[in-house]
Amino acid sequence: MGQFERETAVEKVGANRWRGELCRGWRIGAVPNGGYVLAVVGRALAEALPHPDPLTVNAFYLAPTALGPVDCDVELLREGGNTSQASARLYQEGELKVLVTAAYTDLDRLEGPSWSAQPRPEYPAWEDCHGGNSKLEFAQRVAVRLCHGAGVFAGGQPSGGGEFRGWVAHGDGADPDPLSLLMFADAFPPPAFDVVGLVGWVPTVELTVQVRAKPAPGPLQARLFSRHLSRGVVEEDGEYWDSQGTLVAISRQTAKVRLPR
């Protein structure tokens, strides 16, 4: 069992309640990474629902989480043949911190047409990419290797493009699974850093992850980009491909860009 699987584990402790633990190793500053927190909720949903895999998952972050136990209350909203929907609430010491709404499915059974507007972009190989922000505690668990946009972390200026490209993988070498995509969707640095510089604080308001396929083994190829920063409000859009070139997820979050005063 890999670190991600172990540190997102949940135990059923009531009719609709699962208990988990936010573990050391995943924090950005003092706060556990929002994607990691979402994956803990996602695992409770996977256990509660008749379908095993996330299809689309939205989370509103109401209050910062902290290390320690969490309770996830799951409410089944609708159960269909191909998809089931649920709401989940993550509490710490009785305080509601994250509200999640999700549709789960069986990814192996998706059927229908496929198409992409663009081919997968070509990146330098994992072995040839090194940039990133390895000073974060989060880097103990997740390996981020940037091939575009890393200059701002090496003391350079933002490129002004608002985009990071590179690779992302479990730090312990475990292979990605669908639940881990909920975490990887929040693993890259905020693209606003590539616009306004290394401002300290880009809190997530809400995050949606759409999962499209079970990832093949190996690092994920990823890009995270912003296009519109409006008086401190920005979207962060992600695309994630597996080692076979299959698009396995896309993500979008609303974030706020807080400049130092």
Place this chain on the structure above:
Amino acid sequence: MGQFERETAVEKVGANRWRGELCRGWRIGAVPNGGYVLAVVGRALAEALPHPDPLTVNAFYLAPTALGPVDCDVELLREGGNTSQASARLYQEGELKVLVTAAYTDLDRLEGPSWSAQPRPEYPAWEDCHGGNSKLEFAQRVAVRLCHGAGVFAGGQPSGGGEFRGWVAHGDGADPDPLSLLMFADAFPPPAFDVVGLVGWVPTVELTVQVRAKPAPGPLQARLFSRHLSRGVVEEDGEYWDSQGTLVAISRQTAKVRLPR
């Protein structure tokens, strides 16, 4: 008072309950447009919350709605200085049909840096655009004028680009307000039509609208595009600018593409 304002009106009927009516004129086939339904919920949220404007609103569509009365139950989740968050549930005849999570703010008071990766695209003027699907009942309330991608509605082939561009406005000439952006975000035809042709059914799984500014008077310039169709699952991304060139909203939905058998 315009048609949109009148036909999304809600009345407080309980401590946390608002009643509205899904009116004729807004349907796509037999089902009221999902953006219109979201705007009714959005109005209940605006009345319930201390902040007047939607900042980001997510809706999961659990069951098709129908013409007639709706009840919206609003639960305040968190009240902050700049933003408040809530969950809302839309019921018809006791059945939960739409689950909404939202962050509301005062758009006039947003503060922070602004930036765009690209300038607003140049379109032919409103007066010079005519394409669209005017056979829908929805066209009684909302004027869609396409300048790109309309060929498939005129009996042509899909362009394969997966994108519609054009203008959108209230049919009665009323000016757009922030709540109407929740409706306009679901007003364009599914971009998948421009890939696989005019398939009959592209149901929305969930929709998120990020509002960035109060729109100036006049039609909205819009694009709705898809980039990744994965075995019948697709995202639809929207961008909306007002007549002054300000980006006023972006949107993303997860939809399913159901081809005729």
